[in-house]
Amino acid sequence: MDTTVKNNQALLEVKNLQKFFPIRKGFFRRVVGQIRAVDDVSFYINEGETLGLVGESGCGKTTTARCILRALKPTGGQIFFRAQAGQIVDVAMLSRDEMRPLRREMQMIFQDPFASLNPRMNLFDIVGEPLLVNGVKSRQERTERVAELLRLVGLPPEYMQRFPHAFSGGQRQRIVIARALALHPRLVVADEPVSALDVSVQAQALNLLLELQQELHLTYLFVAHDLSVVKHITDRVAVMYVGKLVETAPTEELFYQPRHPYTAALMSAVPVADPRVRSQMIPLQGDVPSPANPPSGCYFHPRCSYAIDICQTKAPTLKGLSPNHFVSCHQAELELAGIGQADSNQRN
């Protein structure tokens, strides 16, 4: 896959995206503070590429995904999307009506296939609904398309009249994927698409996503917390911490040569499925701070073992180490150990 430098091929470019949620208190629901769920996040995704968005719960990765799809209205920043026609649109500030024609180009795969399928609709209605909404009125035409979609995701079209309860978790996720693909989207935002699935079924779903990407030339924004899955499926990865982007790099580079201490800690915390490799588990002290009341300077400094004075006062900005490796750290020149190097872990 193409992991080259940022170019005009970018299908999506997010610039300084912000999403604050007000904290209201008292009788008049006065705004007393802001939860800075997403704060100044910038990244891009090239066409046909998979970008992984990782971080721990509450870091703002899902909020970012939702802003891109305009399920939420961003507080600030720009989201440039290159529409089918070729023009570049700033999705961030579009109105509901202006957004509608773009919706068919960006679709979402949800986390929990047990919650995202209406139990009272059969497969034809579920997968066919986006078609109906977007003007495919003929039932014949819809039936054909739904059958095609079901075949595409590996389900027999005869199942069309069945209801979600008749399907296992893995099959349901296939239905969710079929629905997302109904309108030939170009960008698919997958929010933890395999985390609700069993281990033996996860591999099937991941293979399907890879297969569909090659076949339909899809672009994925893959939101996940499972780093093994992210390592497996993505071309590039962006790491978030308390609403900020801390590092973004090509997958292999990020996993083997992380430059942000948080990324390194995250990598080291992954339990390796091999008893002969003892995970190093760089212990992080304390807990993830609240985005309503983040620490001063670099948000990671209270937990960072490399923190120096400047980290407490000045928030670092994202700087490029190479054309496609960006890190937000005052000490980005440090060489940190990546994944699977637990045995020969040396710190410079």
Next chain:
Amino acid sequence: MDTQTTPLLSVRNLKTYFYLDEGTVKAVDGVSFDVYSGQVLGIVGESGCGKSVTIKSVLRIVEKPGRIVDGAMLFRPQKKNGRGGSGESDDFIDLVKLNAHGKQLRSIRGAEIALIPQEPMAAFSPVYTVGNQIIEAILLHQDVNKQEARQMAIERLHEVGIPSPERRINAYSWELSGGLRQRAMIAMALSCNPRLLIADEPTTAIDVTTQAQVLNLLRSLQQQHGTSIIFITHDLGVIAQMAAYVIVMYLGSVMETGPVDDIFHNPQHPYTKALLKSIPSVQSQSRTFLPTIEGSIPHPFNRPSGCSFHPRCLEFMPNVCNRRTPSLQPVNDRQSASCFLYHDAAEED
């Protein structure tokens, strides 16, 4: 300490069935294993494999329509010689035979066998403080007064690495973060010095960095106290890092058992082999197709005949695997597997 010869808990041919209107679900169907003192035993399996029902059976907290229909669970309790006595009695108690609500079982549950549940948010009551609940457990099982119990609770909270435990003891569970809540849960489980700790997916609800903290904590506490742990998870990475001995379960039966190194580097059962290949590893090649296990886990009502894995098995032998149910047999001097590849079907009854 004690030798590896006599197990602390020996589960033999345990069968726990659920009698529902639609039919009988054989959630646990003939499971046997031993837990030795100071050992971490990992039970790994996907949803519906019966790992949670197994440990619920051990604790005798299987919910109604479920019932233990057969088997024995022999537990070697502590000698009752007052507080601090750590002598072991030689008599086994069969947990299956005890009254689930009886005095004897209640004196074991919580005191000698403790549970770390999966969801600490759901396990703690939100209307009592964390300290309140830990103190209650201590008062129930130990001969101390309230003041001493409170002091012990604070010590426990300190031991599991909760900062300023004197203050946190008065906190409610919803005031604590996920990691602290799980630590408090561990403190509660350890409050009575159990000999066997059952950890039921203790880290699935929390993030990786917190998971690393909790796993490190469990490991060091285990080494300090020599507690035996039954560690249940579906995460093969966690099992590889935590367990010494592994049991692989599928649809209520044990598929394979063995030391952790052999299970991961020399798996015998086709299910274990396929499962290990199908997990994306951080060390594997990116963006390649993973070998998968075909199909999905069957619904418990229509369990396949014969070996329950045969419809998904790559090494399926027609007329053997679909007709007869294999039993767990030694494959080599360390591992056992229930598969006809390793023992003759004719030997089975």
